[in-house]
Amino acid sequence: MVRFNIEEIAKKKETRIVLALDFPFFGLNNQEKLLAKAQYVLKEVHPYISAVKINHHLVLPLGTFQGVKKLIELIHEKDVPVIMDCKANDIGATNKVIAEYYYSAGFDAIIANPFVGWIEGLKPLFEVAERMQRGVILLAYMSHKGAEEGYGQLVYDKNKEEKIPQYISFARKALKWGADGVVVGATVPKRITEIYKILGDKIPIYAPGIGVQGGKAKAALNAGASYLIVGRSITLADNPKKTAKLLQETLK
Numbered sequence: 001m002v003r004f005n006i007e008e009i010a011k012k013k014e015t016r017i018v019l020a021l022d023f024p025f026f027g028l029n030n031q032e033k034l035l036a037k038a039q040y041v042l043k044e045v046h047p048y049i050s051a052v053k054i055n056h057h058l059v060l061p062l063g064t065f066q067g068v069k070k071l072i073e074l075i076h077e078k079d080v081p082v083i084m085d086c087k088a089n090d091i092g093a094t095n096k097v098i099a100e101y102y103y104s105a106g107f108d109a110i111i112a113n114p115f116v117g118w119i120e121g122l123k124p125l126f127e128v129a130e131r132m133q134r135g136v137i138l139l140a141y142m143s144h145k146g147a148e149e150g151y152g153q154l155v156y157d158k159n160k161e162e163k164i165p166q167y168i169s170f171a172r173k174a175l176k177w178g179a180d181g182v183v184v185g186a187t188v189p190k191r192i193t194e195i196y197k198i199l200g201d202k203i204p205i206y207a208p209g210i211g212v213q214g215g216k217a218k219a220a221l222n223a224g225a226s227y228l229i230v231g232r233s234i235t236l237a238d239n240p241k242k243t244a245k246l247l248q249e250t251l252k
Contacts, residue, residue: 001089001206004094005188006012006015006050006086006204007022007204007226009050009051009079009080009169010050010227011079012048013020013047013048013050014248014252015048015049015050015228015251016050016085016221016225016228016251017049017050017068017228017230017244017251018049018050018051018052018053018202018227018229018230019041019045019051019052019230019234019235019244020022020052020053020055020085020208020217020229020230020231020232020235021038021041021042021052021053021054021058021071022055022057022231022232022235023037023038023058023234024238025151026061027213029230030061031061031062031067031197032218034058034061034062035062035065035067035070035071035197036186037070038058039070039071039074040240041234041235042047042074042075042078043074044077044082044240044244045241045244045245046075047235047240047245048248049244050080050227050243051080051081051082051083051227052075052080053083053084053085053111053202054068054072054080054082054084054107054187055081055084055085055230056069056086057084058194059084059086064101064102064105066107068105069105069106069221071108071109072100072105072106072145073106074143074160075129076106076213079222081198082106082107082108082109083098083107083108083109083110083135083137084107084109084110084111085111085165086098086102086103086110086111086112087111087112087113087132087139088110088111088112088113088122089112089113089115089116089127089213090116091116091120091121092119092120092121092122092123092124092125093120093124094114095112095121095122095124095125095129096124096125096127096233098125099124099125099128099129099132100132103132103134104132107134108134108135109129109135109136109137109180109181110125110129110134110135110136110137111133111137111138111139111183112125112137112138113138113139114138114139114140114169114170114173114174114177115166115170117176118173120237121244121251122177123228123231125234126177126178129132131202135180135181136177136179136180137179137180137181137182137183137184137206138169138170138173138174138177138179138181138182138183139182139186139213140167140170140171140174140179140182140183140184140191140195141167141170141183141184141188141191141195141212142183142185142208143185143186143188143207143208143209144163144185144187144213145186145187147185147188148149150166151165151166151167151170152165152166152167153165154166155169157172167184167191167194168195168198170182171195171198171199172198174196174199174203175199175202175203177204178180180203180204181203181204181205181206181227182195182199182203182204182205182206183205183206183207183208183211183229184205184206184207184217184225184228185207185208185213186207186208186209186210186213186215186216186217186220186225186228187209187213187214187215187220189210189216189219189220189222189223191223192205192207192220192223192224193223195223195224196223196224200235200246204226204227205224205226205227206225206226206227207225207227207228207229208229208231209229210228210229210230210233211230211231211232211233211234212231212232212233217246217247217250217251218251223252226245228251230244230247233247234247
């Protein structure tokens with residue numbers, strides 16, 4: 001990410017935790033309660049996180065330029081970057097507009113799916129990111145059990161004339177396209193290790209699925225992850241501050 005150096009923030013605060021600000025369905029007409037809940041969690045845990053990830057859990061009910069923009073302003077006050085997990089996955093013209101809106105709302109990086117390819121796919125999104133000095137994080141392998149069906153399927157690499165798993169193809173694209181990060185599920189440490197062998201220290205790995213989905217923090221870090229994306233284990237905890245602080249101290 002260009003505007004915020006997450007590596008510097010992580011070292012300064014001694015934390016590799018990225019907070020996924022996820023909440024269950026709050027029902028209709030409860031936007032104020034949902035916003036208040038999100039603000040409360042942020043105020044409690046910001047000393048123990050290096051970034052925040054927001055997805056449709058908040059964008060849909062609160063609105064990009066309404067409640068979510070307020071949350072971004074609050075997060076930025078704490079000198080913490082904000083990632084939009086929209087998994088951009090459309091034609092280039094649409095991806096361009098998606099990027100322009102989310103970056104204009106204040107997001108520092110966008111997660112995108114490399115499956116759509118480069119030409120008339122993600123190239124326009126990367127161009128907007130460069131122009132607005134923001135980041136792009138590519139999705140390489142998700143954290144749910146069904147990820148193997150898509151991200152693990154074999155594909156043919158024409159350049160190297162070999163069959164490889166889709167996630168290896170995506171990791172190579174991340175290097176080729178100059179991505180700012182790659183997402184690999186913490187629930188599959190062996191995938192993290194395989195992708196780390198390709199990326200090395202050139203591109204950081206963000207590992208979601210810690211806690212509720214069964215991912216183990218130390219296993220993910222030992223496999224090569226740079227950052228741990230933690231959501232419901234913190235946001236739904238009786239004491240979010242205590243939970244985040246304990247995880248941060250455990251990982252020091």
